[in-house]
Amino acid sequence: MTSKISTGEHMxxxxxxxxxxxxxxxxxxxxxxxxxxxxxxxxxxxxxxxxGLSYWIGVINLATIYIVASVFMGLLLVDAGQxxxxxxxxxxxxxxxxxxxxxxxxxxxxxxxxxxxxxALVIGILFALPALRVQWFYLGFVTLSAAMVFPQMLxxxxxxxxxxxxxxxxxxxxxTPTAIGLSILSILSLxxxxxxxxxxxxxxxxxxxxxxxxxxxxxxxxxxxxxxPGRMRFTAFMIASFGTGLAGVLYPPTVGFVSxxxxxxxxxxxxxxxxxxxxxxxPLGTIAGITLLYMLPNVFLAQLVEYRxxxxxxxxxxxxxxxxxxxxxxxxxxxxLRQKPQAMPALQFSQIVDATQSAKHPVGDIAIEIEGLRKVxxxxxxxxxxxxxxxxxxxxxxxxxxxxxxxxxLNVLNGFTNSDAGSVKVNGKEIxxxxxxxVAHLGVGRTFQTPRxxxxxxxxxxxxxxxxxxxxxxxxxxxxxxxxSLRDTLGxxxxxxxxxxxxxLLEVIRVILTDADILLLDEPAAGLSPEERVAFAGLLRDxxxxxxxxxxxxxxxxxxxxxxxxRVTVLESGAVIASxxxxxxxxxxxxxxxxxxxxxx
Amino acid sequence: MWQEYAIILIRGIGLGSxxxxxxxxxxxxxxSSGILNFAQGNMFVLGGMLAYAAVALFGQPxxxxxxxxxxxxxxxxxxxxxxxxxxxxxxxxYSDDQQSWxxxxxxxxxxxxxxxxxxxxxxxxxxxxxxxxxxLFGMRVPAPFLLAIGLAVFWYxxxxxxxxxxxxxxxxxxxxxDPVAGRAAGLKVRRLQLLAFGLSGLIIGSTGFVAAPIxxxxxxxxxxxxxxxxxxxxxxxxxxxTGALIAGPLVGVAAMLAxxxxxxEFQGLVSMLILVGILLIRPEGIFGSTAARRx
Numbered sequence: 001m002t003s004k005i006s007t008g009e010h011m012x013x014x015x016x017x018x019x020x021x022x023x024x025x026x027x028x029x030x031x032x033x034x035x036x037x038x039x040x041x042x043x044x045x046x047x048x049x050x051x052g053l054s055y056w057i058g059v060i061n062l063a064t065i066y067i068v069a070s071v072f073m074g075l076l077l078v079d080a081g082q083x084x085x086x087x088x089x090x091x092x093x094x095x096x097x098x099x100x101x102x103x104x105x106x107x108x109x110x111x112x113x114x115x116x117x118x119x120a121l122v123i124g125i126l127f128a129l130p131a132l133r134v135q136w137f138y139l140g141f142v143t144l145s146a147a148m149v150f151p152q153m154l155x156x157x158x159x160x161x162x163x164x165x166x167x168x169x170x171x172x173x174x175x176t177p178t179a180i181g182l183s184i185l186s187i188l189s190l191x192x193x194x195x196x197x198x199x200x201x202x203x204x205x206x207x208x209x210x211x212x213x214x215x216x217x218x219x220x221x222x223x224x225x226x227x228x229p230g231r232m233r234f235t236a237f238m239i240a241s242f243g244t245g246l247a248g249v250l251y252p253p254t255v256g257f258v259s260x261x262x263x264x265x266x267x268x269x270x271x272x273x274x275x276x277x278x279x280x281x282x283p284l285g286t287i288a289g290i291t292l293l294y295m296l297p298n299v300f301l302a303q304l305v306e307y308r309x310x311x312x313x314x315x316x317x318x319x320x321x322x323x324x325x326x327x328x329x330x331x332x333x334x335x336x337l338r339q340k341p342q343a344m345p346a347l348q349f350s351q352i353v354d355a356t357q358s359a360k361h362p363v364g365d366i367a368i369e370i371e372g373l374r375k376v377x378x379x380x381x382x383x384x385x386x387x388x389x390x391x392x393x394x395x396x397x398x399x400x401x402x403x404x405x406x407x408x409x410l411n412v413l414n415g416f417t418n419s420d421a422g423s424v425k426v427n428g429k430e431i432x433x434x435x436x437x438x439v440a441h442l443g444v445g446r447t448f449q450t451p452r453x454x455x456x457x458x459x460x461x462x463x464x465x466x467x468x469x470x471x472x473x474x475x476x477x478x479x480x481x482x483x484x485s486l487r488d489t490l491g492x493x494x495x496x497x498x499x500x501x502x503x504x505l506l507e508v509i510r511v512i513l514t515d516a517d518i519l520l521l522d523e524p525a526a527g528l529s530p531e532e533r534v535a536f537a538g539l540l541r542d543x544x545x546x547x548x549x550x551x552x553x554x555x556x557x558x559x560x561x562x563x564x565x566x567r568v569t570v571l572e573s574g575a576v577i578a579s580x581x582x583x584x585x586x587x588x589x590x591x592x593x594x595x596x597x598x599x600x601x
Numbered sequence: 602m603w604q605e606y607a608i609i610l611i612r613g614i615g616l617g618s619x620x621x622x623x624x625x626x627x628x629x630x631x632x633s634s635g636i637l638n639f640a641q642g643n644m645f646v647l648g649g650m651l652a653y654a655a656v657a658l659f660g661q662p663x664x665x666x667x668x669x670x671x672x673x674x675x676x677x678x679x680x681x682x683x684x685x686x687x688x689x690x691x692x693x694x695y696s697d698d699q700q701s702w703x704x705x706x707x708x709x710x711x712x713x714x715x716x717x718x719x720x721x722x723x724x725x726x727x728x729x730x731x732x733x734x735x736x737l738f739g740m741r742v743p744a745p746f747l748l749a750i751g752l753a754v755f756w757y758x759x760x761x762x763x764x765x766x767x768x769x770x771x772x773x774x775x776x777x778x779d780p781v782a783g784r785a786a787g788l789k790v791r792r793l794q795l796l797a798f799g800l801s802g803l804i805i806g807s808t809g810f811v812a813a814p815i816x817x818x819x820x821x822x823x824x825x826x827x828x829x830x831x832x833x834x835x836x837x838x839x840x841x842x843t844g845a846l847i848a849g850p851l852v853g854v855a856a857m858l859a860x861x862x863x864x865x866e867f868q869g870l871v872s873m874l875i876l877v878g879i880l881l882i883r884p885e886g887i888f889g890s891t892a893a894r895r896x
Contacts, residue, residue, distance in 0.1 A: 309711060321688065
């Protein structure tokens with residue numbers, strides 16, 4: 001809080017070197033795919049118009065619209081982790097709104113577009129509400145049943161929708177070729193299609209895209225970075241519905257009419273399949289998916305009308321059997337497998353903190369004040385009347401056997417669990433009723449026992465989400481030279497190839513980058529070699545001495561605790577049995593027997 | 602007036618028992634492998650088609666023949682499901698992506714639907730029950746409604762016994778708790794998962810065969826059954842057969858009430874509202890258990 005207020009004079013200071021954004025950060029594969037994708041769309045749109053093949057003009061326009069809808073369905077699925085089997089209802093609502101507005105009430109097409117997008121957003125909100133509560137295939141079934149009900153409702157309210165007969169709207173003006181040979185409709189589809197392909201490549205590299213992926217992959221990590229997973233989901237549904245709505249409004253002018261039969265469950269499944277069969281997260285994926293699943297059975301095999309659904313099902317089945325990561329995903333994988341995997345060089349701890357910078361900190365001697373804290377899970381008392389405090393700028397070790405309540409205590413300190421009794425003050429503010437993301441905004445950062453280095457994000461993105469969560473516009477406290485070299489190193493790595501010990505450190509670096517004053521570290525040194533532990537102890541001291549951070553860490557390595565901790569608290573069965581400076585706690589008669597075996601193990 | 606409700610109740614419970622059986626056949630596969638088989642509705646319809654085929658081949662069967670044909674139909678569908686299970690599990694063993702089943706089971710559902718459409722066209726098949734209607738509350742209830750209730754109880758008892766008293770059943774239950782530990786303990790995971798697919802085939806095949814006279818046997822009717830089975834599954838709580846046995850009839854009665862009172866076109870809407878309502882109020886279902894925080 002306080003660091004937010006005291007930042008005015010830093011605003012003009014050198015921009016953080018990490019502010020580099022924009023399409024230049026797209027990796028090579030995504031860039032190539034975007035270029036190829038847009039080229040395909042341009043050629044497919046221009047050639048039939050140039051040759052005057054009116055059948056093909058319509059087919060390509062429709063396929064492009066489907067690609068747009070699939071791209072936004074993919075954004076929902078891949079970036080936000082939301083399974084929707086009912087995206088066709090969003091699409092259909094937009095198309096029907098245009099049909100009703102323009103075909104039955106005589107509004108112009110631009111007005112129809114407004115109605116269409118609004119209708120899509122309404123369905124999007126209806127989908128987003130259950131998504132706040134349920135996830136994964138539960139959400140899939142809710143949306144699936146909505147997609148089944150949608151055409152039934154079009155029938156049931158036939159006075160509004162013209163029922164089974166549908167609505168016929170010619171839209172001749174939109175379909176007439178302009179001076180450059182393309183009709184307005186073709187131009188609209190091409191532009192929308194190209195923008196959609198571009199969006200699918202760029203969105204994951206934006207701050208919002210990264211935050212959405214964090215929220216989807218690990219809601220805990222998201223909350224500890226101050227992100228609300230619910231808000232991310234809602235935003236994702238709104239973006240996806242907006243994009244799909246734009247595609248939907250082009251449906252009536254392309255096809256010439258709307259009828260309930262066009263918006264059965266099949267179209268929702270088509271969008272879903274197109275994303276997966278093409279390859280999740282690949283910009284070319286939806287083009288490949290729609291080509292295989294829509295163009296192949298409906299256009300190239302048009303003579304074999306009755307075999308269409310069979311071909312469609314078989315293609316989807318065989319692709320998933322042979323290439324589980326989809327067509328484009330499989331190709332990209334095959335190409336990257338041939339490259340030598342890069343090993344990650346060890347991080348140099350001594351370079352992380354830049355001594356030349358100083359940061360302002362909340363004043364007051366006590367960073368965390370815990371009074372009579374209690375937490376019960378069923379019959380288990382996880383935290384039993386704990387009172388302790390952590391002084392500002394100290395390194396405080398939390399030790400105790402497994403199950404003694406160390407992680408439970410951290411979970412209360414960063415707002416993951418609500419305590420049953422007692423009070424916790426962070427920087428003087430009571431946090432017991434706050435949510436984790438609000439505690440994060442107070443300047444509390446944490447790492448996890450199982451590091452949340454998420455494979456859904458790129459290696460560098462995993463660190464950058466810390467910068468995204470920065471609490472103030474101050475230049476980062478981590479040495480910019482270190483951040484630059486880390487970006488270069490991680491930029492060339494795949495997330496899977498980061499070794500376990502390094503993952504913990506990356507998580508620590510991520511938290512430091514958020515500007516948190518108080519770090520809660522859950523077994524940060526587990527998996528480090530003895531030499532790395534010595535270096536890590538140095539890092540903790542640097543964080544304390546040069547940056548003035550307050551650090552609470554859970555650790556089983558008592559030598560490390562003895563080496564860096566200013567004070568130690570020992571927990572047993574959820575209760576504090578000793579707290580104070582290291583030497584006195586170690587000599588405490590109640591503590592000694594607990595560690596005798598551990599120290600010689 | 603009360604008779605009308607009595608009939609709605611009995612027919613609803615009968616139809617709901619079918620949903621309960623679909624939910625149980627979902628459960629056994631879900632427990633062993635985490636897979637929710639979308640094609641289960643088509644397998645159910647195939648079971649119904651076998652009843653039609655039996656009549657077409659042998660004429661209206663006698664009671665004894667009918668009774669003998671139930672296991673035959675069950676085994677045929679079990680074989681189909683074994684093949685499907687084998688193919689579905691195949692990519693899971695060599696790919697990092699563990700969600701391919703979402704697509705493959707949906708694709709199988711589409712393929713079966715497409716084949717049915719090719720073979721017998723868009724019309725529904727009618728199967729006449731070999732039993733006369735049963736007089737109840739002064740009305741005549743088609744016997745398959747009552748038979749479905751009996752079948753649901755039968756499979757419930759068999760499944761409870763199998764999963765809690767036999768070694769194989771316990772091993773399958775263990776996979777639900779912790780598949781990695783199960784593998785480490787030397788369980789032949791793939792074989793158990795295949796067995797579960799086969800078992801779900803026995804359940805769904807016999808259900809389709811017995812309930813054939815009261816269900817819609819058509820190329821496009823499967824999704825509605827999958828959906829209602831899923832609603833029963835969610836209300837009862839995933840992996841709970843007791844929950845399925847109770848929730849199925851609840852869904853069935855609600856669907857019947859909706860059909861009688863506000864019209865068949867709103868039946869889908871009612872199912873959806875029940876699903877959304879339950880998920881919003883109690884996402885883990887009536888008999889499900891909550892998961893702990895993963896920190």
